[in-house]
Amino acid sequence: MSQFAAKSVCILGRQPTLGLVELESLYGAEQIKPIKHGVLLDIPAGEINFKRLGGTLKVAKLLNVLPASDWKKIYKYLTENIPRHLQHVPGGTFTLGVSLYGLELPVSKLNTDLLLLKKIIRAQGRSVRIVPNKTLELNSAQVLHNKLTRRGAWELLAIRNGSQTYLAQTFFVQDIEAYAARDQARPKRDARVGMLPPKLAQILINLAVGEIESAVGSRQSAVKKLATSDLGLKTTRALRVLDPFCGTGVILQEALLMGYDTIGSDIEPRMIEFSKTNLDWLLPRFDVQGSRFEIFQADATNHKWQQQFDAVASELYLGRPLSELPVPQKLNEIVQDVNTITKKFLSNIAAQIPKGTRLSLAVPAWRPNVIGLTYHKKGFVHLPVIDHLTDMGYNRIDFVHVKNDELIYFREDQIVARELLVLERLGIRD
Numbered sequence: 001m002s003q004f005a006a007k008s009v010c011i012l013g014r015q016p017t018l019g020l021v022e023l024e025s026l027y028g029a030e031q032i033k034p035i036k037h038g039v040l041l042d043i044p045a046g047e048i049n050f051k052r053l054g055g056t057l058k059v060a061k062l063l064n065v066l067p068a069s070d071w072k073k074i075y076k077y078l079t080e081n082i083p084r085h086l087q088h089v090p091g092g093t094f095t096l097g098v099s100l101y102g103l104e105l106p107v108s109k110l111n112t113d114l115l116l117l118k119k120i121i122r123a124q125g126r127s128v129r130i131v132p133n134k135t136l137e138l139n140s141a142q143v144l145h146n147k148l149t150r151r152g153a154w155e156l157l158a159i160r161n162g163s164q165t166y167l168a169q170t171f172f173v174q175d176i177e178a179y180a181a182r183d184q185a186r187p188k189r190d191a192r193v194g195m196l197p198p199k200l201a202q203i204l205i206n207l208a209v210g211e212i213e214s215a216v217g218s219r220q221s222a223v224k225k226l227a228t229s230d231l232g233l234k235t236t237r238a239l240r241v242l243d244p245f246c247g248t249g250v251i252l253q254e255a256l257l258m259g260y261d262t263i264g265s266d267i268e269p270r271m272i273e274f275s276k277t278n279l280d281w282l283l284p285r286f287d288v289q290g291s292r293f294e295i296f297q298a299d300a301t302n303h304k305w306q307q308q309f310d311a312v313a314s315e316l317y318l319g320r321p322l323s324e325l326p327v328p329q330k331l332n333e334i335v336q337d338v339n340t341i342t343k344k345f346l347s348n349i350a351a352q353i354p355k356g357t358r359l360s361l362a363v364p365a366w367r368p369n370v371i372g373l374t375y376h377k378k379g380f381v382h383l384p385v386i387d388h389l390t391d392m393g394y395n396r397i398d399f400v401h402v403k404n405d406e407l408i409y410f411r412e413d414q415i416v417a418r419e420l421l422v423l424e425r426l427g428i429r430d
């Protein structure tokens with residue numbers, strides 16, 4: 001096996017374990033190496049399909065590794081090297097932003113030093129604008145608004161890892177405006193079924209299709225050669241993702257944007273209308289490259305899907321939304337109720353999918369330890385079915401860099417968290 005050679009670095013989002021597992025699923029465990037404040041990749045930054053990553057904030061090209069972990073030495077290196085590098089950058093005013101990860105110094109000191117750096121660069125005849133830091137790290141909005149990933153600008157990252165510091169140049173930054181445009185602007189939203197954030201939908205899809213994507217070796221296109229008949233004939237078609245609890249269609253939307261075909265179903269006719277309206281709105285406004293969708297009403301606990309699909313990505317029934325934790329008996333009823341639907345669904349679909357098919361599912365986990373509650377002092381209440389997946393014909397995938405109990409998405413004020421289950425169908429059907 002070839003040696004890992006870091007070429008790029010990803011800075012992860014609010015829940016780093018989810019960003020990490022997404023990268024592992026798409027690129028393979030050997031191609032990535034987590035460090036304290038990011039993930040190193042043995043893949044050039046320009047080859048990373050950034051738009052499909054829900055859990056990564058920035059992708060940067062690795063420039064150098066300094067044997068130093070204090071700002072003074074790093075700053076000295078920058079003052080010596082940036083003016084030299086700028087000689088090779090086309091003329092005009094240059095814009096520079098700096099983000100520090102894991103380094104400790106007051107923001108005021110960073111801003112003062114960057115102004116000194118500006119003077120040094122100017123003294124060499126180059127006009128430069130420095131983006132002022134409000135914190136040690138520039139956020140996505142600052143990087144975007146100052147166009148730091150365009151020509152004539154740089155965002156430099158200094159990422160400390162123990163006694164070393166990685167220097168990197170940002171290539172891509174999470175496009176928060178694009179996410180907002182396809183999230184808040186959708187015609188149909190429904191707080192009751194929950195608002196799956198598009199970024200989490202992307203993570204779920206990447207966990208479902210990651211293995212197929214990496215097996216075929218292309219990271220750029222969702223169109224794959226797949227065997228589609230018993231005669232072994234190969235044809236080129238887009239991968240097809242099923243969401244059998246599609247609600248308002250966030251997963252369908254994100255799958256289409258990634259270039260997949262999608263099938264969506266839901267038990268509630270109202271949700272089918274919502275999903276259709278949302279996707280009809282999406283198609284002419286966003287680049288969906290000819291991807292197709294099909295949506296219909298169906299009970300996922302007994303439906304027989306006629307359509308072929310390659311992977312399942314879904315946010316299952318989460319039970320009713322809770323603003324406060326119910327008494328233990330009530331909570332138990334909710335857990336049992338959701339567990340029954342989840343179990344029936346898993347058993348229904350198990351009989352319909354070939355061995356190896358992946359399912360990436362968000363299921364609820366309840367947080368009884370939030371804000372001063374008296375029972376279940378720590379941890380989550382999980383669905384009981386999770387302990388019986390093997391009996392039901394599934395293998396829960398183990399990842400190398402993230403433990404399964406870390407695959408939980410929640411906000412501090414939420415009682416119902418989402419636990420991510422990545423399953424693979426066991427058994428004999430090919």
Ligand SMILES: C[S@@+](CC[C@H](N)C(=O)[O-])C[C@H]1O[C@@H](n2cnc3c(N)ncnc32)[C@H](O)[C@@H]1O
Pocket residue numbers: 193194195196244245246247248249250251265266267268271298299300301315316317318341
């Ligand atoms: C948490 S919501 C999914 C929300 C969705 N991710 C979205 O983008 O809006 C769960 C959905 O499961 C549906 N549902 C509940 N029981 C079902 C069943 N037995 N079969 C199919 N859908 C079901 C509900 O109608 C609801 O829309």
